[in-house]
Amino acid sequence: MQALRIGIVDLDTSHPNGWVPIIKELGHRVVAVFDGGTVHEEGYASRFAEKHDIGVVCESLEEMARLVDAAIIHSVNWDLHVERARPFVEAGKAVMIDKPMAGSMHDIRQLLEWERGGARITGGSSLSVCEEAVEWHRQHDPNDPIVTVLAGCSVDEFNYGIHAFYFLQAIMGPGIESVRSAGAHLQHQIELRWQDGRKGFLSVGATQGYLPFYATIVTGHTVKHLQVDSSRLYRAFLKASLPYLAGDAEPAVALSRLLEAELAAAAARKSMSLGGLQVALTELSDEDQGYDGAAFAAQYRMKAKGQ
Template identity: 55%
Template sequence: MSHKNLRIGLVDLDTSHPNSFMPVLKEMGYEVAAVFDGGVINPEGYAEKFAREFGIAHVCGSVEEMVDLVDVAFIHSCDWDLHVERARPFVEAGKAVFIDKPLAGNVRDLRQMTEWVRGGARITGGSSLRNCVEVREWKALGIPKEEWVFALVGCAVDEFNYGIHAYSMLHGLMGPGVRHARYLGTGGGQRQFELVWEDGRRGVVSVGKTAGYLPFYANVVTQKRVDYIKSDNTKLYRALLETILPYLAGEEPAPLAIEELVEVELAAIAAKLSYEQGGVSIALNEIPEDYAGYDGAAFAVSYKELKYPATKA
């Protein structure tokens, strides 16, 4: 199947991403064939209104109803603890799945996604910052790993739903191989975490709420140069979609191995555990499977209050 002929379904219209993706998908020539909204964030009738606005033919009452109408599902659930549940019917039907960031907030769900892909499922997702234009351009410089000195990457808003962008941007710049995460301290309301790669390279992420919005940024230091990188948000979604859609159509290999993809979330989960344990170094492969990690349902409650202030208890 040509990736241009993909029938795309949108699952849960919780965040700004479905609205932002739609114009880009249409401009790129893709058809969004169906939508489903579980009502975790939006009021009744929201999916119908969305479908009318964007000319989408089918509004589904369940993900199961959507399965036969689409070739690939884009899962945008604000409650990341629902991602595995939402993805399962599509995976079992052999349909491709994009899971929006954060992929999951615990080891168990990330392991399930990994097992699905190893079993032949086509799944990708995560933050658009990992392969943003600016990260690609910096990587294209071809700077050897042995010249690495240090990087600081950050953003604002919150530590995981938005903060995962900072972890992803650092991962994009440095590549896979994160082995440990460690809480360093708190400054200006943000928490700083050090990530250590298996080859000894180190980088720091600074995440959390600030008084104003901050761009996605990175300061990268090597033996011969210093670079300040700030992402252009207007280019993020197109760069992401151009990267993933040929894979989701089965035309190209995965842009990133699933083990590397989930490594970003594992780093953030290890960082949270390090904070809770007073700053001890946490190995990604030693996070307890029963560790709660980041609570998606609790985040969804706070997100709904921001999107619809009148619903606040």
């Protein structure tokens, strides 16, 4: 596999610290870093670079695009993702966008348009390729149909809750047709309907304590409960994604499928605002509210600063 020169864009979350050592273990180099200051104060990028032995702290994304083969975007404000990705796409460089990839239809369409134009883009949630889902499919008899799946997690509905959408889709496969909010009781309960008639259910949002990523799968013959080992997520995700960024493999999960999970989250939000009406993914438009990345980032920064 080709060794990538990788740039890290925005250091807002815990992910960059967790991912950089794994990227190096997998045989790639992190050669540059850029931070836009959404969460951290000036000087943090230099300290991060020194800690991880990264040679260049970039003043602009255009500068970074000249130095790297691929960029990994970690902005906690998902409304920045498209503009953060643009200089790399225009320079013909690969891009990986951490979850949530986008919070609006406009941004989702832009990502898909870039991919259709030949750009190499991936990202989303590590739950899309987690070992628990992969192993369940390996052991599952394809002649034993899925009856339903209940999946969920805690913390919040989108920045963290998006993991549950990806996990449910990783188990049931693509083809989500419509979504219906079943209202909230401590968490938001959501029904997702697939094109073949199957239904899956999610429970996401804040709880008093932390809930792990989980799924209970009911088939015609079995009931299986999966609880994800979070310590294995980053490595599995990067191991599945980096060969595609290097141009050595097809994507582990197609971008259109990744973004289907995020469209389902947008449909759940719209359904809740409409009192629980069924919302087809094809009905979503730019006029729909979506999720506000700037507002979430402001809250995230205050929490990070202990305010």
